[in-house]
Amino acid sequence: MSSARADTLTRTRQWRGVIEEYRSLLEIPAGTPAITLREGGTPLVRSDWLSGLSGAEVWLKVEGDNPTGSFKDRGMTAAISVAKHEGAEAVVCASTGNTSASMAAYAAKAGLKPLVLVPAGKISAGKMAQAILHGAQVIMVRGNFDTCLQLARALAWDYPVALVNSVNPIRLEGQKTAAFEIVDFLGDAPDHHLLPVGNAGNVSAYWLGYTQYRDLAMATRTPVMHGFQAEGAAPLVTGEPFPDPETKATAIRIGNPASWKLAEAAREESGGDFTALSDDQILAAQRELACQDGVFVEPASAAGVAGMLQALATGTSYAGSTVVITVTGHGLKDTVTALEGFGPLVESVVDADVRAAAEAAGLA
Ligand code: AN7
Numbered sequence: 001m002s003s004a005r006a007d008t009l010t011r012t013r014q015w016r017g018v019i020e021e022y023r024s025l026l027e028i029p030a031g032t033p034a035i036t037l038r039e040g041g042t043p044l045v046r047s048d049w050l051s052g053l054s055g056a057e058v059w060l061k062v063e064g065d066n067p068t069g070s071f072k073d074r075g076m077t078a079a080i081s082v083a084k085h086e087g088a089e090a091v092v093c094a095s096t097g098n099t100s101a102s103m104a105a106y107a108a109k110a111g112l113k114p115l116v117l118v119p120a121g122k123i124s125a126g127k128m129a130q131a132i133l134h135g136a137q138v139i140m141v142r143g144n145f146d147t148c149l150q151l152a153r154a155l156a157w158d159y160p161v162a163l164v165n166s167v168n169p170i171r172l173e174g175q176k177t178a179a180f181e182i183v184d185f186l187g188d189a190p191d192h193h194l195l196p197v198g199n200a201g202n203v204s205a206y207w208l209g210y211t212q213y214r215d216l217a218m219a220t221r222t223p224v225m226h227g228f229q230a231e232g233a234a235p236l237v238t239g240e241p242f243p244d245p246e247t248k249a250t251a252i253r254i255g256n257p258a259s260w261k262l263a264e265a266a267r268e269e270s271g272g273d274f275t276a277l278s279d280d281q282i283l284a285a286q287r288e289l290a291c292q293d294g295v296f297v298e299p300a301s302a303a304g305v306a307g308m309l310q311a312l313a314t315g316t317s318y319a320g321s322t323v324v325i326t327v328t329g330h331g332l333k334d335t336v337t338a339l340e341g342f343g344p345l346v347e348s349v350v351d352a353d354v355r356a357a358a359e360a361a362g363l364a
Contacts, residue, residue, distance in 0.1 A: 180218075
């Protein structure tokens with residue numbers, strides 16, 4: 001290696017993953033070796049579109065940039081590291097797709113056996129492929145996420161498998177690092193934080209992170225937390241579990257969130273709210289975000305953006321404030337739903353001919 005090259009290497013500092021970047025702030029057993037895919041350190045991308053519409057400074061926390069394409073990797077590095085450290089040989093989770101994709105990847109890295117319980121027919125193909133390719137045993141359950149979680153809890157109780165759903169508090173320890181990163185970047189907490197809510201682990205974890213930073217005087221304030229659910233799966237909005245949750249945003253197709261109490265505490269303490277949105281609003285926001293800002297997210301991940309659009313349309317003013325919207329997962333996770341409503345792609349098949357291509361493109 002040339003000396004110039006060696007010099008470059010020593011000057012390049014790679015992000016170490018959320019455990020090593022924030023270890024002293026995480027409640028995990030001392031000396032737990034980090035099992036990491038270098039998750040976290042995700043970009044805050046300024047939304048010129050939403051900033052222009054609102055008169056606020058609007059930032060997108062792009063969690064699709066994590067190793068398996070969703071925010072779940074933050075909690076999973078923590079949960080898998082601790083499970084491995086404590087001698088587990090197998091791990092189990094219930095999932096609407098992203099938790100299982102993440103668990104399978106980190107279990108592979110750790111040499112643990114991953115067991116996944118998912119609602120049959122309700123997981124996007126991309127997420128299913130991730131779990132399978134990473135070597136998970138995937139069990140399809142006749143039922144929804146909530147039934148899968150009951151099963152996962154019971155399996156972990158009766159058999160030697162460690163549960164890594166967000167009912168495991170170590171998950172929230174990892175996930176709260178997203179709030180730290182936001183404050184580290186902006187210099188203080190934002191005024192408002194908007195995000196999708198399903199099982200309610202993420203909103204609870206953000207609140208944990210923001211309040212911890214405030215208590216440590218790393219931030220002077222905490223944001224108002226605004227959570228968004230699909231109207232077919234909106235238990236935190238109505239105050240009642242949904243026995244048959246239904247939405248095209250399958251990631252948040254959850255009727256009885258495990259972190260219900262923590263999420264309500266985050267709402268109350270922050271002066272925030274939970275709001276329901278139609279699937280049409282969520283899918284329209286997904287498309288517009290992709291066209292306006294160049295950020296492609298999965299349907300559920302657009303709920304915070306849809307929520308902001310609805311708030312602006314109904315007269316809420318964010319002018320002059322700083323707003324962060326977490327977009328939780330990558331658009332490539334579910335291309336089938338993304339393309340619904342675009343009509344058949346074959347419409348513009350042409351012969352390999354310039355004139356024909358120009359005509360099809362409306363140039364000639
Ligand atoms: C893209 O993977 O619950 O409120 O099993 O995948 O913390 O549940 C996924 C949830 C938002 C909701 N956005 O977060 C699972 C699962 C995306 C998600 C949520 C999920 P939580």
